[in-house]
Amino acid sequence: MNNALRHLAPPSLLVALIAAGFHNPLVVSLALSASAGLATYTAIPAVKNVFVSHGRAGKDLLKTGTPIIPESMGAIVGVIYIIAMFLFIPVPFISWFRQSQFALGGEEELVFPHTKFAQFLGGLLALMSMLFLGFADDVLDIRWRVKIWLPLIASVPLLMVYSVTYGGTDVVVPIPLRALFGGKLVHLGIFYYAFMAALAIFSTNAINILAGVNGVEAGQSLVIALSIAANDILQLQRNPARIEAHLTSLYFVLPFIGVTIAFLCHNWYPARAFGGDTYCYFAGMIFAVVGILGNFSKTVLLFMLPQIFNFVYSCPQLFHFVECPRHRMPRLDPKTGLLNHTSFPVANTSTLGRLMVKVLQRLGLLRVRYETVDKKRTAIDANNLTLMNLLLVKFGPMKERNLALAVMATQFACSCLAFVIRYLLVQFVYNDREDNRT
């Protein structure tokens, strides 16, 4: 793309499409998303020297010579997203503002869509908080035990908005279990809020723990965001009662798709920009926000199956049942230029740890290396428990670019599975169409 185009595209696109689509917020949202994407695409190379000269840079450990790459670029991605959203907020309410202008001095009472407005404000508040937390974490390396609780606090306004908008905490019980729960609905009350808060904490960290390879954070986030958008569009067709909820979800997720595609152009192998914790927390919170605000948090969780798998799979190491080396990332073999999986030693593992190793091995999720001395076979080490190491074990050493593609393919396959569960299998456990919320 040449320079003139890059500089002219955002404003011209914006003006043209806003003018054309003023009566359709979705068109304005699309125009803003494209503009935000182009702005991000232009801004990242423009600011990278500023970031590097102020110490916001890190080594790319998976390249020979470990080049220095500008880091925390999620700050640029996030700020442009937030600006696009701030400019967008008035758009869905324009018809109300026009009405209220005409009614000035009249007696007519106009009903402002308060809950929709609160959804925008609450969602952006949670996102802005995570953008700050991510950037502060990049700059200051905040301790785990401190930062793990901050998304919980950031989700308070979001849960309040949920409560005001929907308030429902009833969950439809699958048909086979209805005898057990004594009815079609079970009232979860406070536990449903606890579930949503846990979703916010999990989402915020989910992208961050499946990270470290060029393009993998933005790649998986893009697939998840596209899945959410696809689901929104499907629901807009199928479910008239839920149009507003899925429109709001689209308004949040479209600009994110725009800025993420632009970021991915610079973050793809070989990366010229890193997102840092800033990008990961921000992207994660997007998914929690649309899930909670759109009241389809369970569907969002289905789209995050790879992240859930990665987290559960990591638990034996995270909670120190087996040894956890400081770095669990794949490593570059300089001779072949391919990434290999890394391993942890199993010799001094506790009994419980050994049991976990056995179970994982039996499930085909762990490759253990043995040594035979004097005819006695001893386990030496096993692959580190991350999705990326598992992919390298299953498919053999591969190039960094291909590993990122493999994670994206896994994400895509899981999204397809999620759609199957959500739209086909659901008929066998629920009467069709009765669960509008899943």
Added chain:
Amino acid sequence: MNNALRHLAPPSLLVALIAAGFHNPLVVSLALSASAGLATYTAIPAVKNVFVSHGRAGKDLLKTGTPIIPESMGAIVGVIYIIAMFLFIPVPFISWFRQSQFALGGEEELVFPHTKFAQFLGGLLALMSMLFLGFADDVLDIRWRVKIWLPLIASVPLLMVYSVTYGGTDVVVPIPLRALFGGKLVHLGIFYYAFMAALAIFSTNAINILAGVNGVEAGQSLVIALSIAANDILQLQRNPARIEAHLTSLYFVLPFIGVTIAFLCHNWYPARAFGGDTYCYFAGMIFAVVGILGNFSKTVLLFMLPQIFNFVYSCPQLFHFVECPRHRMPRLDPKTGLLNHTSFPVANTSTLGRLMVKVLQRLGLLRVRYETVDKKRTAIDANNLTLMNLLLVKFGPMKERNLALAVMATQFACSCLAFVIRYLLVQFVYNDREDNRT
């Protein structure tokens, strides 16, 4: 304060007072404010090594030996404030939540105070944005032409909330001018929104341009915040129609007073912590937020007379009508230990600049130094155009601590003047009590 007390105070205070005052949000707010203050007081020394080791430190230029002091501590002040506010948000709505629980399944329609909720969300969104902007500016040194527009964008949600809550853009015309405007009210429309947006931009930068001496940013902010709280309490007594607006203002400003007192303990001469742009932007936005949300932005502007004076006084230098040295701060005389004013050369000033110098000199706001060579008197230099240099010119060199006190005293005197204008003089230009909004 001993260690045990410092660690036990926040939780115990919190629990005790929340339990006691659950039915009175103001009591909960007071308890949270005190707890937030104590948490800030404890957190700053606890995290300062983390800040310094990650490069968040700066030299104290007004001390001999220019010691290294942790910087950007506004991030801690701001985060603790935001956490306190997030925890507080549900409190004013508890009675509604209780009601809605009892009415579950009933037919009764309950009216949720949507605009009040939107005020909290919109206000916190603007504050969170400025907290991020300030911290990013501390870390990355954002250019002026970029960052000047960001508070404008951050004020969009705030102006939307104003529009939904009040919507009024009519201003009561002072009695002597009514013949001119042809009525008691003048409809400002879009210009009133422009005024509020300008207030947001001005406030955000106002504290930052009256800064640089130990304790001066937090000191002036504290006096302004206390003035706002005093005005709120006065209005709660006098103006039953405006109780909700001034309660909201108190909910925003009380925790700020708490965290600012705590920060001031560490920032007071000799400072052991600097707030950085983070603190200044955050503090400035607090004042814009309460002014806009409480619909008393003109009163807030009255409380900011010293900042307005400082800005207008600085204009000849800021807009380069006269020379503007890179640093306009007072300087330390190592022999006396006193701060002296600094100067700019006036020799090569343009005609317009010379006129400005003359006018300021005539008003007694500028001290020009002359040199007499061959009986010809030539102006050499004049004091830099900042409030602090002017105070040093008027009262002579003084200790850094005393200069901070002098700024606070000026702020206090201006606040008193603002109260006189607001509550006494206003009777001569408006019929009493008819202007609920000023």
